[in-house]
Amino acid sequence: MKSLVRLRVNGIAREDAVPDNLLLLDYLRETLYLTGTKQGCDGGECGACTVLVDGKPRLSCLTLTAAVAGREVETIESLARNGRLSRLQQAFHEKLGAQCGYCTPGMIMAAEGLLRKNASPSVAEIRAALAGNLCRCTGYVKIVESVQAACAPPNGVTRT
Amino acid sequence: MEPLPDFQLLKPRSVAEAVTARAASAHARFLAGGTDLLANLRSGLIEVDTLIDLGAIPELHRLGAHADGIRIGAGVTLEELAAHPQVARDYPALAQAAAGVAGPTHRAVATVGGNLCLDTRCRFYNQSEWWRAGNQHCLKLAGDTCRVALKADRCYAAFSGDLAPALMVHGAIAEIAGAQGRRELPLGELYTDEGRAYLNLAPHELLVALRLPAAGGLRSGYEKIRIRAAIDFPLTGVAVALRRDGERVGELCVAATGTESRPLRFAGLEVLQGMTRDAALVTLDKLIRKQLGMMETHLVSAGYRRRATLVVAKRLVQRLFAA
Ligand SMILES: Cc1cc2nc3c(=O)[nH]c(=O)nc-3n(C[C@H](O)[C@H](O)[C@H](O)COP(=O)(O)OP(=O)(O)OC[C@H]3O[C@@H](n4cnc5c(N)ncnc54)[C@H](O)[C@@H]3O)c2cc1C
Ligand code: SF4
Ligand code: FES
Ligand code: FES
Numbered sequence: 001m002k003s004l005v006r007l008r009v010n011g012i013a014r015e016d017a018v019p020d021n022l023l024l025l026d027y028l029r030e031t032l033y034l035t036g037t038k039q040g041c042d043g044g045e046c047g048a049c050t051v052l053v054d055g056k057p058r059l060s061c062l063t064l065t066a067a068v069a070g071r072e073v074e075t076i077e078s079l080a081r082n083g084r085l086s087r088l089q090q091a092f093h094e095k096l097g098a099q100c101g102y103c104t105p106g107m108i109m110a111a112e113g114l115l116r117k118n119a120s121p122s123v124a125e126i127r128a129a130l131a132g133n134l135c136r137c138t139g140y141v142k143i144v145e146s147v148q149a150a151c152a153p154p155n156g157v158t159r160t
Numbered sequence: 161m162e163p164l165p166d167f168q169l170l171k172p173r174s175v176a177e178a179v180t181a182r183a184a185s186a187h188a189r190f191l192a193g194g195t196d197l198l199a200n201l202r203s204g205l206i207e208v209d210t211l212i213d214l215g216a217i218p219e220l221h222r223l224g225a226h227a228d229g230i231r232i233g234a235g236v237t238l239e240e241l242a243a244h245p246q247v248a249r250d251y252p253a254l255a256q257a258a259a260g261v262a263g264p265t266h267r268a269v270a271t272v273g274g275n276l277c278l279d280t281r282c283r284f285y286n287q288s289e290w291w292r293a294g295n296q297h298c299l300k301l302a303g304d305t306c307r308v309a310l311k312a313d314r315c316y317a318a319f320s321g322d323l324a325p326a327l328m329v330h331g332a333i334a335e336i337a338g339a340q341g342r343r344e345l346p347l348g349e350l351y352t353d354e355g356r357a358y359l360n361l362a363p364h365e366l367l368v369a370l371r372l373p374a375a376g377g378l379r380s381g382y383e384k385i386r387i388r389a390a391i392d393f394p395l396t397g398v399a400v401a402l403r404r405d406g407e408r409v410g411e412l413c414v415a416a417t418g419t420e421s422r423p424l425r426f427a428g429l430e431v432l433q434g435m436t437r438d439a440a441l442v443t444l445d446k447l448i449r450k451q452l453g454m455m456e457t458h459l460v461s462a463g464y465r466r467r468a469t470l471v472v473a474k475r476l477v478q479r480l481f482a483a
Contacts, residue, residue, distance in 0.1 A: 001166075001168040001169070019166075020167060020168050020211075021167055023198075026163075043199040043203070044198075047263070047265065059265050064169065067169075067194075110265065129264055131391060132266060133263075
């Protein structure tokens with residue numbers, strides 16, 4: 001079964017005939033070629049596939065495309081503007097928040113979701129928001145520092 | 161993981177429509193947050209031809225005061241439940257259980273109904289198709305032997321939802337809708353002790369809501385033991401509700417999850433009434449020991465999970481006495 005699904009992806013209105021059983025992850029990667037979103041465990045366990053739906057983090061490997069009809073989907077590709085990294089991406093770059101980089105798109109989208117509702121989260125709040133995003137490389141310390149750096153006020157004082 | 165099987169997706173607008181759609185096909189399933197069902201479909205654990213998305217049924221999403229207590233729609237998300245002021249104030253075990261399910265991104269879509277109807281779990285079942293085939297399957301699906309208890313003619317897969325024990329110690333009533341109309345029953349009776357057919361629901365029946373009576377002086381708490389504190393299912397999870405009568409027990413309810421194929425409310429706890437805290441702890445230990453029937457369904461041994469259940473139950477009682 002297919003149905004016509006209208007939604008917005010990274011600000012662009014789309015209308016596609018999608019099979020009822022098409023996962024959002026596969027729609028993004030295979031239909032729209034937005035391969036920044038990663039498939040890690042593929043069963044809801046790792047967070048690598050995290051995107052934003054109406055501004056909130058969502059696991060695209062556990063979401064049917066038809067279930068987000070009418071909604072606004074944002075992927076990692078939406079963050080950089082005119083070739084310039086977003087503040088959060090730049091912070092991951094400078095603070096070495098990415099090593100192999102596989103978890104990074106999901107990690108950044110989950111952090112982006114957090115920063116939109118809480119502009120200066122504490123370390124505990126950052127850790128809680130990223131609890132479902134696994135990283136095999138960094139040991140998480142650099143990831144938390146990256147998110148802190150992205151929301152640090154210019155005087156450099158951060159909440160702990 | 162495998163691609164999803166082919167199915168049609170329906171989006172009913174009412175409970176009646178959902179029930180009719182479910183009755184129309186033996187291989188239809190209700191889809192709530194999908195955090196259990198979609199992963200299980202991808203592992204080839206469940207056969208479907210129709211998914212019935214419950215997301216557009218307003219009745220399922222209601223959460224609020226009811227009579228002296230509260231009514232919680234089956235479609236309420238765990239994030240909403242954990243953050244609800246009346247839940248946090250009057251039913252803390254429930255708020256704590258909801259906040260401890262999976263990770264934050266799961267909780268934003270995972271629902272109360274999906275958590276209560278969660279498939280049972282076992283180290284021989286929650287595996288890829290290849291793995292299960294290599295092990296010649298088991299009784300729960302496509303095989304003829306239980307790998308946990310070789311001579312058993314039943315499945316021991318463990319019920320592992322966090323909410324059920326917390327709701328049970330607060331005396332929750334489940335409201336159910338089916339093709340023949342509505343009925344209700346104490347939440348504990350929704351479950352059977354058989355890992356394959358773990359729910360006392362006809363295939364067309366839908367869990368609509370849970371009702372809790374007023375907390376009326378009950379203090380409650382929930383604690384779970386898991387491998388990774390950030391995300392895992394409970395190896396054991398215990399809810400306790402206590403009404404103190406001065407320095408003595410007025411009323412004590414204890415329920416556990418992750419231990420057998422159904423969430424278990426421990427029986428016989430009336431004898432604790434009138435006991436001091438320390439005397440009650442000794443008797444509670446004996447009562448729980450007698451009733452726990454854990455099997456080797458996890459990678460973590462049943463012996464450890466048994467001891468952990470006792471420790472957590474007694475710790476919670478002590479904490480609630482001190483509160
Ligand atoms: C990595 C990971 C970690 C997890 N950790 C935990 C954990 O710590 N604790 C825990 O309890 N769970 C855990 N889960 C399982 C799951 O996320 C939760 O139990 C969740 O609450 C399921 O709700 P859902 O709405 O997503 O259910 P769904 O997946 O939509 O449905 C689950 C089942 O319930 C049925 N169903 C749903 N709603 C109804 C209804 N109203 N009436 C009748 N049947 C219904 C469905 O048909 C399906 O069979 C975890 C899952 C993952 C992927
Ligand atoms: S308890 Fe036995 S039958 Fe049930 S899933 Fe495990 S191995 Fe299979
Ligand atoms: S790929 Fe979605 S959670 Fe791992
Ligand atoms: S940087 Fe390699 S998994 Fe996180």
